[in-house]
Amino acid sequence: MGVMSALYPRLARNRSRRVVAGVASGVADHLGVEDKWVRMFFVAASFAGGFGALLYAGLWMCTPLDDSGAQRQRPGTMDLALVVLGFAGALIALQLSSGAGATVVFVLGVLIVGAVIALQAYDRGTGSWGNIAALTLGALLVMAGVLAVAFVGESAGVGGVVVSVLVTVVGVAVLVVPLIAKLANSLVAEREAKAVADQRAEIASRLHDSVLQTLALIQKQAGDADEVARLARAQERELRAWLFDDSVPNHTTAFAALQKAAGEVEDAFRVVIQPVTVGEDVAFDEPTEAVVLAAREAMVNAAKHAGVDTIDVYAEHLAGRLEVFVRDRGSGFDPDAIPADRHGLRDSIVGRVERVGGEVHVMSSIGNGSEVEIALEL
Secondary structure, eight states: OOOOSSSSOOOOBOSTTOSSSSHHHHHHHHHTSOHHHHHHHHHHHHTTTTHHHHHHHHHHHHSOBOOOOOOOOOOOHHHHHHHHHHHHHHHHHHHHHHOOOHHHHHHHHHHHHHHHHHHHHHHHOSSSHHHHHHHHHHHHHHHHHHHHHHHHHTTSHHHHHHHHHHHHHHHHHHHHHHHHHHHHHHHHHHHHHHHHHHHHHHHHHHIIIIIIHHHHHHHHTTTOHHHHHHHHHHHHHHHHHHHHOTTOTTOOBHHHHHHHHHHHHHHHHTOEEOOEEEEOOOBOOHHHHHHHHHHHHHHHHHHHHSOOSEEEEEEEEETTEEEEEEEEOSOOOOGGGOOTTOOIIIIIIIIHHHTTTOEEEEEEOTTSOEEEEEEEEO
């Protein structure tokens, strides 16, 4: 039974279980059914005016072979019998539907044999003289069949003319479509290979310009533990921005500006700040700039006065409301005991946010850390 190797496997002709071209086994793998049911469908459809044979030929020309490299299995007697039955069914149905004579049917049989030889040679490739000879023989049989049917069809009435046109189209398609499909697949493969090579080159450039340079600096500063930690944090932040947040490289959004501000405070005060953002990002305009600058000042205050190595920053934008929380687990303070001449919290945080229509809530107590909540309705 054909087993689906993935949830939505790509349709490809099965090389190992093919009887003629692997179309039926490939379709069976794609649909998750047994090969015999698909083969029986093609045979039954061949008796409907040759539709099954035409469908099989179309899939053969347009569907690639798989690259599993599995060894080919020997076809069973029933499989070979179904091939013969489908071949005969297509010829009989065509004769009955068009009224073509025995000569036309024989010529069509020769054409089909030539098409099979040519298409199988396409599958094997043109890397050997044997395959080239097989392809040439198949092409000659197809063209001879097309010319013979066209010659006979001129004197066979309307039905013969219809058959001649149909056979001509099929004959040309057999010789041209596989070549076009192979060229298209080659172009796609070449484009994919170029994209992979470009991506590898970009990664190599990034690593050289950032990681390797930072490692060289760390080696020179090996005796200064604080400087090494600062360089490592800066490098980690740069890599995170490149890997996970490259969509906002110019800091034109509020979340990107907040990330940048956190990085500046990290570098200046040698603390660890890893902002967490939730919701849809918003534009970095005058109101959101005030929120970011206020949050930066809250981070600076925590880095200077809380006596901690880590500061938590959480930002979210949900239902048109932007909120930023800056928390530390440090020494804390009494908001009501701040001297009047200290303007950091009063002006740089509260006043700045209130001027753009936002609000600030400060929660802190001695020995229990601090939390600054900044909110703005957008």
